[in-house]
Amino acid sequence: MDFRLTPEQEKRRQEYHAVCSELALKAPHPILGEKGIFGTEHGWKYFRYCAKEFAKRGWLSLSWPAEYGGRGDRMDQVLLAEAMGYNGVPGIDPFGVGMLAPTLLAVGSEELKKEFLPPIARSDVMWCELWSEPNAGSDLAALTATAIRKGDEYVINGQKTWNTNAHNADWGFGIFKSDPEGKKHRNLSFLLMDMKTPGITVRPLYYMNGGHILNEVYFDDAHVPARNLVGKEHGGWAVVNVLAGFERSNMGAVAGMRRALEEIVHYCNETIVNGQLRSRDPIIRNRLAQLACEIEAMSTLGYRIADQQNRDEMGLMDASAMKVFSTELEERFAALAVDIFGPSGQITEGRWAPMGGHWINALQESFVGTISAGTNEIQRNIIAWYGLGLPRMK
Ligand SMILES: Cc1cc2nc3c(=O)[nH]c(=O)nc-3n(C[C@H](O)[C@H](O)[C@H](O)COP(=O)(O)OP(=O)(O)OC[C@H]3O[C@@H](n4cnc5c(N)ncnc54)[C@H](O)[C@@H]3O)c2cc1C
Structure with missing residues (x-):
């Protein structure tokens, strides 16, 4: 695929970033990952507010065919997800927008599409x-x-x-x-x-x-x-298999990591421990550089999946590969951040908690990603069977 954006895509990418950076200014503090969004009243209110702002602009149906009100391009969905991740803004219902809508478009009857797609696009119904x-x-x-x-x-x-x-x-x-x-x-x-x-x-x-x-x-x-x-x-069962592919493709996760990496690099450039800047520690430098490479690899994988979905060619193995790589990268990232902070990395709140305690929470929550949406062991089986043609174990 050609990784360059067209001038129109580049213009829309800038618009997604502009709107998301505005929405980020209205975020309540602190919002800590899924726990803050789904588990607190203020987090959920903010999620719904952002969702409505996206709905107003037609951004919850970006990848849908034009006859259902979309632009028909999955790359736009990725670009929006990147802008949201980079700015730390929620608002896309992973179940309605991310999974059910593309499944209905793929295998739903016309009646179901007419009844259930518009409320998803308007963000009237959460799934x-x-x-x-x-x-x-x-x-x-x-x-x-x-x-x-x-x-x-x-x-x-x-x-x-x-x-x-x-x-x-x-x-x-x-x-x-x-x-x-x-x-x-x-x-x-x-x-x-x-x-x-x-x-x-x-x-x-x-x-x-x-x-x-x-x-x-x-x-x-x-x-x-x-x-x-x-x-x-x-x-x-056939519907489950279609939906699982959309559930596992996790294309937007990378942008949040890019922003987080910038913040950690900034922290390392500012923080002195035992008379030395964290960014001069060779082990930390090495691990940060490795992480940066892996984030780029994941980004490429995300673009590839969007391209495959545009052509209705996404294989079971590709979504599974993305799921394994992105969730295990999230674990490695959170572990590195907490290592960099040292003992204070375990403080969850208050003035001594580095970066507001975000990373210890992220570390505690990072393991669930390897279980939800089908465990990574199962994804490895799928990659082995459908991707590599290896035999099934008796
Ligand atoms: C944060 C989170 C959110 C979730 N959200 C939802 C949701 O919204 N809706 C929903 O329906 N479910 C949800 N789930 C459930 C999730 O889909 C299941 O936890 C997952 O499919 C694993 O099933 P299980 O927990 O029963 O583990 P088990 O299937 O009992 O697996 C236990 C262990 O055995 C391993 N194992 C099992 N079979 C094999 C095999 N054949 N080969 C190799 N290893 C194997 C597994 O990898 C795992 O390590 C969520 C889970 C989590 C953690």
Whole structure:
């Protein structure tokens, strides 16, 4: 692919940065990663504010085909994500905008697209993902929650878990066993549901550091209209595979890292420890340079995926490679930052906490990225099977 931007793309890139840097000035302090956005009232209010600002400009539907109000270019989505990451601005619902919308565009019926895409583009409806269960994560197809068809409805019973932001979400998309007698992978249906449906209960699951991002969701005879079925009845596994590709491609993460690297380099150039600037320590210099190279590699991977998605050619392996590389880079980055700060790097707040305690929180949260959206071990299996053609282990 050609990595150069066209003059029009460059102009739009500057516009995305200008708007995001304005929005950054309105950010409440402190916002600490996902924990601050999804887990605090002020963080979530700010998220919704930014989302509406993007919606007003048509930026939540940038990559959609023109007939649905988009520009039809995934590169714009990457450029916006870069501007958001660089300026630390939230506002893209990862589930509605990032996953469900492209999935509906790929495999949804015309009726579903007409009903569900416009509220996503206007940021009127926030979504959550209802897939994992206490005994079905990596082996998702082993799930047991049921959706049994009764006339023009499905009646749902069972439990989901690890549901990010379900406590703030208006709607959820989920996968359920619709044919209890059917063969594995051919007995599941993919459904959309209003989270206020009677019979749906959301309960919080707290992180060890107190963050409220995750939830459990219980279904007790929840009735969902059959017209909310995506794809074929009992054919939900195919929809899961399409959506998982969008979930794992994580294209915007790199810009946040670029900005963070600049800030850490600045810190090292200003801070003296034992009579020496941190930036003169050969080990720190070496690790920072290595990190800078890896961030560039990840950026290239992100552009490549956008290009593949534009041509509808994204392979399972590419999204998995991005997922593994970006989440493990996030871990390495947070560990390096905390190492650079030394013992004070463990202070979470107050005047002695370097960079407002951001990095110790980032380190604590960095591990979850290697588990969510399918663990990195599973992604490595996908790369081995579909990318490298290696045999499956018995
Ligand atoms: C922060 C976070 C957010 C999440 N958000 C959501 C959400 O919004 N919605 C949702 O539905 N789910 C969500 N999840 C759940 C996530 O998808 C699951 O945690 C993940 O798929 C792993 O499933 P599990 O936890 O059951 O682990 P298990 O599947 O029990 O795996 C346990 C360990 O065994 C390894 N393992 C399992 N099978 C294999 C194999 N075949 N080969 C090699 N290793 C294997 C795994 O890699 C892992 O290390 C979230 C998880 C986290 C951590």
